[in-house]
Amino acid sequence: MAEIRLDNVVKKFGNVTAINNVSFEIEDREFLVMLGPSGCGKTTTLRSIAGLEHPQEGDIFIGPRRVNTLAPADRDIAFVFQFYALYPHLSVQNNIAFPLKAAKVEPTEIKKRVINVAQMLRIEHILDRKPSVLSGGEMQRVAIGRSMVRRPKAFLMDEPMSNLDAKLRVDMRSELKSLQQQLGTTTVYVTHDQVEAMSMADRIAIMDKGQLQQIGKPTDVYNWPKNLFVAGFMGNPAMNLLPCCFESASQQLKIEHTNFAIKLTRNHLDLIRPSISENLVFGIRPEHISLSTTSIASGLKAKVHLVEPLGSANIVDIVLGQVSADKFVLLRVRTHPSIVPKSGETVWIQIDPKKIHIFDRSTTLVLSETA
Template sequence: MAEVTLDALEKRFDDVVAVDGISLDIPDESFTVFVGPSGCGKTTTLRLIAGLERATDGEIYIGDRMVNDHRAYERDIAMVFQNYALYPHKTVGENMRFGLEQHGVDDDIIEERVDDAADLLQIDELLDRRPAELSGGQQQRVALGRAIVREPDVFLMDEPLSNLDAKLRVQMRAELNKLHEQLSTTTVYVTHDQIEAMTLADQIAVMNDGEIQQVGDPTYVYAHPRNRFVADFLGSPSMNFVEGKLTRRDDSLVVDVGPFQHEVPESYRDALDGRVGDRIVVGVRPENVTLRPDGLPALVEVVEPQGEKTVLELDLGDDITIKASVEPSVPVELNDRVNVEFDRRSLHYFDADTGESLTYSPPKEPKATEATH
C-alpha cells in the first residue's frame, strides 16, 4: 500500500488539454474518487496513474517512487474497468489466476490468494464457471477478485458499476465500502455519478475542464463549495441560483433580485461588505427551501413525487424559477400559490462573473491541495 502524489500533472492530445496541471495528494489507505462530467479529464488522470497514458508534463509518485517512466506492470497497481475484460474462454478461477501466472508467482501462493479472494467476495461456487454463465454483478465480483489477488499498492477503478442496474449498483457500492474497510488498499475511483462519489469516498476531487475544482471530505465539499460549478454539480436536484445586485439599506446588505429583495444574513455581511454595487449570485439547495406562510410568493409549476421526497418547481416571477424538496405528505398541487423561505443558515454567495464563492471557508486541516493557476 502507498500514497499517490500528482505534481503539476498535464496531458495534451495535440491541441486538446485533457489534464491541465493538476496537483493532488492521495493518502495511503484512502478511497479517493475523481468525479465530474464527461470529458472533464478524470479517466485520463486515472490512465496516467496507471501508466496507460504518458504524461506531457508533471510527475506521478506511488509511494516514494516517481513512476513516470515505469510501465503499467511495473507500478504495482491493479485496475478494474467499466468493461470487466474477462477472458471468455477461461473459467472464473483461471481469469483470477492469469495475471499472477504471467508474473511467475508460485502455484501454491496463487491458489491461496484466489481462494482467499473468492471467499472474501463470496464467489467460491463460481470458480469453475465461464463469464458467459455469470450475471453482471457476478462478473463485477470476478473483476474485483482478479485485482485483489495481485495484492497491489493501489487499486484503480474506472466507472466499474456503470453497467449494472440501479438496484445492483446500490448493493455493489455497499460491497466496495466493506471491501475497502477489510483490505485498506489505497483506491482511486473514477465516476460521473455524484451519489457514488459521496457514498464511497473519504476524499473526492471534483473535476471540470481538466482541472480539479475542489478536493476534500465529501460532506464538507457538499456543504462548502468553492465555486458555482462544484455547488451545481453536487446535489440532486442541483443547487438553485438567483442573481441580483448587492445594495446597502441602512445597516443591512440586500440583494435586489427584481421581483423580491433578499436580505443577507448578518453572518455573511463581513464577507460581502466590499461587494456593494456588484452583481452576485445567491445559492440555496432545494432541501433548504421551505414552505412558510410569510415567505416569498411563488407559483407551483411542476410537482415531481419521488417517493421519499417531492420536488417542486416554483416560479418566483420575472422568469425566476427554483426547486424545493419537501416531504411527500405536504399537500401541494400544480398551479397552487405558495410562499417559500430560504434557510438563512445554508446560503451561498458567488461572484456573478467568475463563479467563485464569496463566502467559502476552507477546512482547518485540508487533506489535499487543489491545482492553482
C-alpha cells in the first residue's frame, strides 16, 4: 500500500492545458474520488499517475518514489478502464491470471490467487466462461479481479461503472466500497457521477477546467462549497444560486429582478461588511427551504411554476420574479411527498438562515459558509 502525491502538476496537449498546476495528496488506504464534468482533467490526472500521460511540469510520487520517469509497469499500480478490455479468446480464469503469467509467477501461486479473488468477487461459477457470455456486472468484476490479483500498491479506476444500468450501479457501489475497505488498498476513482462520489469516497477531489476546485470529505464539499462551481455542481437538484446585492440600509440581500429580500444572521453581516463587492450570489439548497400552502406570517409569498414528483419527495419550482417575457427567476424547493401544490398556486416559503451561502460574483468564492 502507498500514499500518492501530486505537486504542481501541469499537462498540456498543444495549446490546451488539461491539468493546471494541480496538487493534492492521497493517504495510504484512502478511497479518493476525482469528480467533475467531461473534459475537466480528471482522467488525464489519473492517466498521469499511471504513467500513461507525461506531465510537462510538477512531480508525482507513489509512496516515497518520484515516478515521473518510471514506465507504467514499474509503478506497481493497477488500472481499471472504463471499457473492461478483457481478452475475448481467454476464459475468465485466464483473464484474471494474465498479469501473473506475464510476471512469471509460479502456477500454483497463480491458481491460489485467482481462486481467492474469484471468491471475494463471487465469480467462482463463471471462471470457465468467455467474456462474450458475461453480463456487464460480471465483466466489471472480472476486470477488477484482474487488477486485484496483482496485489498492487494502488488501484486507479476510470469510470468503471459507466456502462452498467442504474440498478446494477447501485449494487456495485456498495460492493466496491466494501471490497476496498476489506483490501485496504489506496484507490483513486474517476467519475462524473456525484452519487457515486458521495456514496463511496473517503474524500472527493472536484475538478473543473483542469484545476482542483475543492477537496474534502463528501459531507464537507456538499455542505460547505468553496466557490460557485462546487455549489452548483454538487447536489441533485443543485443549490439555488441567485444574483443579489446587499442593501446596507435594510441589512438584507435583495434578489435581482424580484421583490424579495433575505434577512441575514449577524455572522453573515460580519462577513459581508468587509467585502468590497456589492455584487453577490445568494445560495440555498432545496432541502433547506420549507413550503406551505397556507399563509405563514413570516413566510415569503410566491407562485408555483412547476412540480416534479419523485416519489420520495417533490421538487417544486417557485417563481420569485421575471427577467424577461420568457425568463423567470426560479427557486427550487424539495418538499415532503405529501405536499403537492399545483402550478399557479400561491404558496409561502421559509428559508433557513443558518443554511444560507453567499458568494462574491466577481471572484466566485464563498463569503460565508454557514452562520
